[in-house]
């Protein structure tokens with residue numbers, strides 16, 4: 001996985017609550033056997049009407065946000081379906097950092113496995129950042145330092161688990177790391193197999 | 203209970219126990235390597251995972267602990283014909299090819315055991331108490347009804363499970379939802395689940411594993427427990443679970459993959475140890491009185507936007523949280539409804555009985571009981587019933603339920619996810635209103651512009667007859 005570097009630019013304010021992964025990418029864009037080519041469906045329902053015409057007033061159709069890599073989100077963003085396609089789609093259209101009060105568990109896990117940083121912050125901070133985003137201020141997100149610096153100099157720090165930080169910064173491959181414990185996994189199977197002889201461990 | 207608070211308390215929860223029993227090692231990232239007993243894979247979220255293995259030149263670690271079932275893309279009519287949609291066909295084929303190449307058992311479309319993966323795992327006796335079970339599908343929580351730790355994962359994690367038969371996890375917190383008292387007539391597990399989501403919200407369970415407890419839960423059938431655990435994810439929980447008991451054991455006994463006679467005693471003995479200890483501490487407790495639960499219906503585009511069928515859609519004055527208010531305004535517009543309106547005022551276009559939430563034999567019986575000798579409203583465009591598996595379909599036909607449905611005016615379909623997700627040919631058209639026994643009322647979920655109201659199978663049947671949503675309790679039998 002590519003490593004995460006400092007991300008900066010304007011941020012798109014999108015405070016809607018409970019944005020589900022069907023909204024992030026509708027199921028008809030899931031009919032692929034690849035992880036690319038899904039960007040076309042990113043936030044489709046928010047960008048287009050049912051007849052395929054553009055929703056002009058949609059924030060996602062405003063030219064200044066094209067290619068924007070930071071999104072400020074409402075609570076419980078990414079709920080619903082476990083589809084990693086939602087993350088692939090967001091990544092393909094350029095998002096690398098999401099900032100909000102909460103993220104659905106599976107979605108957050110999918111994000112960091114694909115090099116997208118989800119920053120969880122307190123409600124008052126997110127509200128304040130939303131306002132800054134609405135003003136079109138520049139954001140600089142520094143993962144190493146764990147800070148968000150706004151153009152006007154205001155600085156916010158954020159928490160992230162050491163594990164997620166490490167993965168994002170170093171682009172580690174989780175599968176290879178786990179396979180270092182392959183002997184332990186095999187002996188676990190043997191031991192558990194003796195305890196539960198009716199279950200298959202192959 | 204968090205690991206810290208547990209140090210001086212030897213009493214542990216069901217989740218703590220299963221978690222503890224599956225830890226293989228500490229992972230260098232700081233998480234735990236947790237052993238996965240059973241992995242289900244389906245057509246949509248697995249092809250890319252097999253690619254990830256290929257890129258690393260890795261084999262499938264434990265093919266015998268993996269089962270492949272196509273369900274999401276499955277057409278529910280004319281099964282014997284080739285699939286028309288090229289992309290759907292490609293995904294279904296990819297699953298077959300990957301399963302074959304890796305020695306993974308695969309229930310193909312012409313196999314009577316095929317169906318929605320969360321229906322057939324239990325049906326085949328594969329799902330068992332104490333197991334860790336994962337699938338690239340959020341409703342994997344269904345299997346928690348058997349006292350298993352079961353949860354949905356993304357495709358990268360599907361690849362991780364295929365390659366290592368483990369996942370790297372951090373422990374979730376413990377929540378207990380206790381439901382006590384007698385459920386009124388016609389009130390089902392679906393209504394309990396919707397009432398819970400209405401109470402704690404779709405983010406209320408985020409970061410938690412929920413254990414459902416109390417005499418109401420004990421009195422639920424296994425089918426009802428599956429419906430309840432299925433909807434745990436709609437409350438944001440990682441998983442939902444119910445401690446196994448005699449009902450669980452009776453359900454499993456004699457199923458194809460259940461322990462054989464020689465091991466049965468030992469299995470039941472182990473399974474009986476799987477329950478929260480007296481005095482175990484939960485990070486959060488929620489209590490519900492079953493006697494107060496009403497037939498529930500969603501009015502919006504999130505499962506937490508839910509009211510009793512007798513109620514009115516909330517007025518904006520009642521919603522104080524500004525973010526929730528915005529969501530409600532957006533939902534009103536999408537759903538074509540107004541604040542304060544009675545939910546029964548909205549005429550319906552389609553009825554869908556099916557999905558991994560409500561497509562088991564008990565669900566079909568409940569709907570058929572209401573439909574018997576009646577006809578669906580001529581105002582409907584369509585009413586379909588989609589059994590969860592080939593075996594459910596067979597049993598329903600043996601009981602004559604298919605006749606009741608078709609005589610009432612329903613279409614009797616082949617098993618699959620069908621109209622739950624708008625990916626296969628079964629869809630709700632733009633601005634059409636559908637009463638659905640599925641689990642998600644998100645915008646566009648059942649098709650672009652489609653409007654979904656979630657409810658129980660009996661309520662869906664009653665709605666089909668009336669042409670709008672009605673209180674099944676007044677509807678009678």
Ligand code: SF4
Pocket residue numbers: 273274318320339341557558559618619620622623640641
């Ligand atoms: S029935 Fe619906 S929710 Fe269940 S697995 Fe299929 S698509 Fe997912």
